[in-house]
Amino acid sequence: MAPPPSNLPLAERLRVLAQTLQFLIFYYFNAVDISRIHLYNQAAEPSSFYWRNPSFDGVLFGCCSERPTLTDIRHVTLLASVLRYLFSYVSFNYYSGSAQVSYRLAFVSAAVTYGIVVYKGHIARGRLQGSLPSVLLKLAGDENVQYLGMALVWLYSRQIPLALLPFSVYSVFHVATYTRAHLLPTLQPPSAPAGSPGRANVKQSPLAETIGRFVKQYYDTSMDLVAGLEIALLFRLLVAIVTFSKGSFVLLFIYLAFFRARFSQSSFVQQAVRHFTARVDASVSHQGTPPAVRQGWEGFKDAVNQAYQATDVTRFTTGAGKKPQ
Numbered sequence: 001m002a003p004p005p006s007n008l009p010l011a012e013r014l015r016v017l018a019q020t021l022q023f024l025i026f027y028y029f030n031a032v033d034i035s036r037i038h039l040y041n042q043a044a045e046p047s048s049f050y051w052r053n054p055s056f057d058g059v060l061f062g063c064c065s066e067r068p069t070l071t072d073i074r075h076v077t078l079l080a081s082v083l084r085y086l087f088s089y090v091s092f093n094y095y096s097g098s099a100q101v102s103y104r105l106a107f108v109s110a111a112v113t114y115g116i117v118v119y120k121g122h123i124a125r126g127r128l129q130g131s132l133p134s135v136l137l138k139l140a141g142d143e144n145v146q147y148l149g150m151a152l153v154w155l156y157s158r159q160i161p162l163a164l165l166p167f168s169v170y171s172v173f174h175v176a177t178y179t180r181a182h183l184l185p186t187l188q189p190p191s192a193p194a195g196s197p198g199r200a201n202v203k204q205s206p207l208a209e210t211i212g213r214f215v216k217q218y219y220d221t222s223m224d225l226v227a228g229l230e231i232a233l234l235f236r237l238l239v240a241i242v243t244f245s246k247g248s249f250v251l252l253f254i255y256l257a258f259f260r261a262r263f264s265q266s267s268f269v270q271q272a273v274r275h276f277t278a279r280v281d282a283s284v285s286h287q288g289t290p291p292a293v294r295q296g297w298e299g300f301k302d303a304v305n306q307a308y309q310a311t312d313v314t315r316f317t318t319g320a321g322k323k324p325q
Helices: 010-020 024-030 070-090 097-123 132-140 143-156 161-187 206-217 219-242 248-265 267-284 291-310
Strands: 040-042 045-053 059-063
Touching: 070 097, 070 161, 097 132, 097 143, 097 161, 132 143, 143 161, 143 248, 161 206, 161 219, 206 219, 219 248, 219 267, 248 267, 267 291
Parallel strands: none
Antiparallel strands: 040 045, 045 059
């Protein structure tokens, strides 16, 4: 959905932008999970990019200026909730009423976001056909379903602040894209050079260009950050096992299934795991390391590899597995 016409007064442009929010439910089919976005440079406008979601048959959904805005409202709600919870956390009031509401509201926003994507991607398009096992395997292989499931798990589990951060990283990029594509053109309409009436020659504001460069430049970095956070979250749950926290075994089991799926589908998670493994290998290879530690580490890696192979659900499917991003 394009920004309001630049020839309207500012108050009118803001009114038009606000009115579009009433109708954007019809554009939910364009919702995209940012963890699976591929960015494409556009020759006519170096600071612009395209969004593509491989789960939707690799269809290009158009320039960022065509992105629906109601999706970003949920991400704004998530970010606002995380910031409010962060304020309570640093002030050691993370179990206060407002902190608990902020924590739960963040995951409600995440669950609604991914729930709409899953509904429009599978149910509304009639893609859940076939036997029940095949439908379940298809859903389990969708990253949107995986993040929806984890959002619901975190929503009903005890507070783990680290779990908020991966969703927050995704929301930062969604909100930045909406600000660049809709909010800034509404507040400060782009100007076209004299004699260049074409839309491709429209000059964006410096702030919009900066946001566009930021999103393109730090996309891979942000995905590496999310992968690192998901690994850190795994260790956080292992610590909960050691301390015998209530429900920690069930939560760890669920998260291991989620992380196993993420590893099989995300090249960023694979790279993060390889980097972590290489660092541990370098540490235990020192001459001062006791042989029992080295043997224990090698045995642990073998056990993890065997568990990974044993839980490969693609063995039960007839089609080819989904190509990792």
